[in-house]
Amino acid sequence: MSIAQDARLQPGKSAERPATAAPTRDFGHPAVWAVAVLLVIMPLIANGFFLIEIFGTSLILGIVALSLMFLAGYGGMVSLMQLTIAGLAGYMTAVLGASGNANISLGWPWWLATPMAIALATLFGTIGGTLAVRTEGIYTIMITLAIASAFYYFTNQNWAIFNGHTGINSVVTPHFLGIDWRADIAFYYVILAVAALCFGAVSYLARAPFGLALQGVRDNPRRMATLGFNVNAHRIAAYAFASCIAALGGVLQVWNYRQISPGSVGVERAIDILIIAVVGGTSRPIGAFVGALIFVLLRTFTLDFLVAIGLDGNRFRLLIGLGFLAIVLFSPDGIVGLWERLRGWSGQGKAQAGGERHG
Amino acid sequence: MDSVAHRLSVGGAGAALELRGVTRLFGALAALTDVTLTVRPGERRAVLGSNGAGKTTLFNCITGDFPPTSGTIRFFGEDVTHFPPFERIRRGLRRTYQISALFPGLTVLDNVYLACCGVSPRRFSPFRPRSNDALVQAAEDLVEAVHLxxxxxxxxxxxxxxxxxQLEIALALAGAPRFILFDEPAAGLSPTERRELVDIxxxxxxxxxxxxxxxxMDVALRVVESVTMMHNGRIFKExxxxxxxxxxxxxxxxLGGGHG
Incomplete structure (x- = not known):
């Protein structure tokens, strides 16, 4: 009686996964506090370029990659439309708010335009998710990629809302309480606060019933159904939450560059998010930010480095690609996974100190 | 196929589980053929039969893991034939799997807690449980009950x-079960563990x-009051x-076929 019977019920790979749902006490670790303090006092150390172009940009990309980490790491759903959701939030911030394109922008105040932009992008991502959850594995990647490329071509060709290939420029950023929130230091703290909020929300949710159940759905959807869970509803809710995070990243992105155009939502950009998440590691929320920092550092400095050694500076993607290959080959759970393994090896002599935390 | 009058009939209202003419085809192969079965509330029954008799397919049709090709299934009088599995579980149906279907990366308590969440409105809760949480307590009690x-x-x-x-059984006991399907719970257990299972x-x-x-048979016949024999996808004796x-x-x- 074993025709197709229970074939999907065997533990399989999931047994090898790190116990993402195991209680984590990383917040008590001194290294975590050191990084947190460093991030808070960063404006004292770094100049405007480093503050925004390196750390701010990394945190923003990290937020978008975090939304993919949540879906892929906890839900087992690889979505290539997270940047598209962020892009829609960015576009809506520009369209509903004020910009240099007065014929398109509605000129709403930021406190009205921003929540509306996030709500619309979340709705968009949830609808996309509703389509995607009917598929599994590679088909999820295909359908979300299709959504991403369709959105790219749509923004290119639509002039009424998205202003075609020129996009929307000189987007007005928030000024209130007498502060220009796009000034380097203020903006850095806005980004840091949003990133911390998203990171905290994802970490907290992972151990709440919703997050635990999502990991259950990832490991054994059929069993979850016979425990009373509506598997598809759970997946769609995960898309809604991840969309909201991606949308927050998208709003910061458009405030950062003060402009948005189809180039910001291209398929290449969407792949960048996947690379960031995989390089950082999708087993833990911090991986998204580690991946983003590495990506931004490479993108920013490889050019100078390559030119200095007499090569074509435009080949920085080659380095990223090689790094990506190396990581996928040697550490499928990314830099964070590599780090944990190194710590596991060095900690073996110390009575498995780190074993319980990650076991 | 069933008529509207048939669907609305309340003939099965007194039964916990009522199957009428349930057939399940896999391509040309009939895994179940015209199975009609009535089980009273609180009744304990064994389904026996050699490999390929259709026993697990019967379970899969009852829980909705996959739907029957034809026939109707009523659970406490309600026609659940076309319900998704989770709707049946929320009405008090439970099952265990022949090959343990657990969450290996989670702890024992988390597995049971997950099962408790599944049959509670808290399943979507974004808030972590407090230490005095009723569902956590229920999970602790179940872990205790199966000696884990x-x-x-x-x-x-x-x-x-x-x-x-044993954990597989604990998952099936979460919430307020009214009827449970146990798929070879004793498979691979030692004699001592079998005695514990019979106790549970x-x-x-x-x-x-x-x-x-x-x-x-030592397990099966000690814990049931009725037996259904299946062979080649059909019931041939009760x-x-x-x-x-x-x-x-x-x-x-x-019994003579080398099993036992």
Whole structure:
């Protein structure tokens, strides 16, 4: 009686996964506090370029990659439309708010335009998710990629809302309480606060019933159904939450560059998010930010480095690609996974100190 | 196929589980053929039959893991034939799997807690449980009930086979089960573990009925009041354990067939 019977019920790979749902006490670790303090006092150390172009940009990309980490790491759903959701939030911030394109922008105040932009992008991502959850594995990647490329071509060709290939420029950023929130230091703290909020929300949710159940759905959807869970509803809710995070990243992105155009939502950009998440590691929320920092550092400095050694500076993607290959080959759970393994090896002599935390 | 009048009839209102003409095809192969079965609330029944008799397919149709090709299934009078599995579970149906279907990366307690969440409106809760949470307490009690309290914090991947089988039962007892399908719960258990299993099954509250698929007659016939024999996807005999055991046809087909 074993025709197709229970074939999907065997533990399989999931047994090898790190116990993402195991209680984590990383917040008590001194290294975590050191990084947190460093991030808070960063404006004292770094100049405007480093503050925004390196750390701010990394945190923003990290937020978008975090939304993919949540879906892929906890839900087992690889979505290539997270940047598209962020892009829609960015576009809506520009369209509903004020910009240099007065014929398109509605000129709403930021406190009205921003929540509306996030709500619309979340709705968009949830609808996309509703389509995607009917598929599994590679088909999820295909359908979300299709959504991403369709959105790219749509923004290119639509002039009424998205202003075609020129996009929307000189987007007005928030000024209130007498502060220009796009000034380097203020903006850095806005980004840091949003990133911390998203990171905290994802970490907290992972151990709440919703997050635990999502990991259950990832490991054994059929069993979850016979425990009373509506598997598809759970997946769609995960898309809604991840969309909201991606949308927050998208709003910061458009405030950062003060402009948005189809180039910001291209398929290449969407792949960048996947690379960031995989390089950082999708087993833990911090991986998204580690991946983003590495990506931004490479993108920013490889050019100078390559030119200095007499090569074509435009080949920085080659380095990223090689790094990506190396990581996928040697550490499928990314830099964070590599780090944990190194710590596991060095900690073996110390009575498995780190074993319980990650076991 | 069933008519509207048939669907609305309340003939099965007194039964916990009522199957009428349930057939399941896999391509040209009929895994179940015209199975009609009625089980009273609180009744405990064994389904026996050799490999390929259709026992697990029967379970899969009852839970909705996959739907029957034709026929109707009523659960406490309600036509659940086209319900998704989770709707049946929320109405009090539970099952265990022949091959343990657990969450190896989670702890024992988290596995049971997850099962408790599944049949509670808290399943979507974004808030972590407090230490005095009722669902956590319910999960702790269940872990205790299946004798796993000593390993409650261990990851399931680290458990022995017998402990995983016990956990499988705990998942099926979460919430307020009204009827449970046990798929070979004793598979691979030691004699001591089998005795513990019989204890767990015989001490279940009497309002909880179940169907058990079990090859081990010592287990099966001690924990049930009726037996259904299946062969080649059909039911060919029903009766109390004593009758089934002494039935020559059964002995020919099953008991004498190298099983037992």
């Amino acid at each position: 309290a000593a390993v409650r914090g261990r990851r399931v991947a680290e458990l022995a086979h017998g402990q995983q089988r 099954l015989t001490t279940l509250p009497s309002h909880i009925g179940y169907i058990i698929i079990e090859h081990d 009766g109390p354990p004593a009758d089934i055991e002494s039935d020559p046809e059964v002995q020919e087909l099953y």
